[in-house]
Amino acid sequence: MNGHMTIGVLSARTGVRVKALREYTDLGLIHTLGRSAAGYRLYTDDALWCVRFIGELRGLGLTIAEICQLTDDAVDSGDGAVGARLAELLERSRQRLHRRISDAQQILDRIDDFTSIHRARWAADDVCWTEVRADARRGLDSAPGGRPYRHRHRTRRILGKADSHEHRLHSRRRFRHDRTSRP
Secondary structure, three states: OOOOOEEEHHHHHHHHHHHHHHHHHHHHHOOOOOOOOOOOOOOHHHHHHHHHHHHHHHHHOOOOHHHHHHHHHHHHHHHOOHHHHHHHHHOOOOOOOOOHHHHHHHHHHHHHHHHHHHHHHHHHOOOOOHHHHHHOOOOOEEEEEEEEOHHHHHHHHHHOOHHHHHHHHHHHHHHHHHHHOOO
């Protein structure tokens, strides 16, 4: 194959799934030489560099859409210089990561609050999930005041498999009975 790689070989050498490589090719992030006589996509060693660079940018938090925009900017500029745009995209990635860290910290704080509130009950093995389930079976919310459920589908989830199976079975019997009793 004259030093050219198929997509399977490229996948093996880079560790990137074939499906992802096809997507990169379709998006124009990796260029092919065309197809072999058997119909396989053919790549040069330049594709190795491209795949590794895409992986590095993904590792820095850039999305595929941002990487596509970056390559489009490189082509549009003519000289391939996209340093300022890359710095802007990396800053955007940094801000996204800070938001995720902040969201995760809020969840950790809620876990700490919940733990401190309920620690005494756990120590006494006094976790009463049965009360919550009993309220749910009666159609009451576990919140103070016991509000009724607003959506029918929420009460269906409360029924056990056996309950819903018996309900369906009963409905089928009634349907058959209605069909056979018609004149």
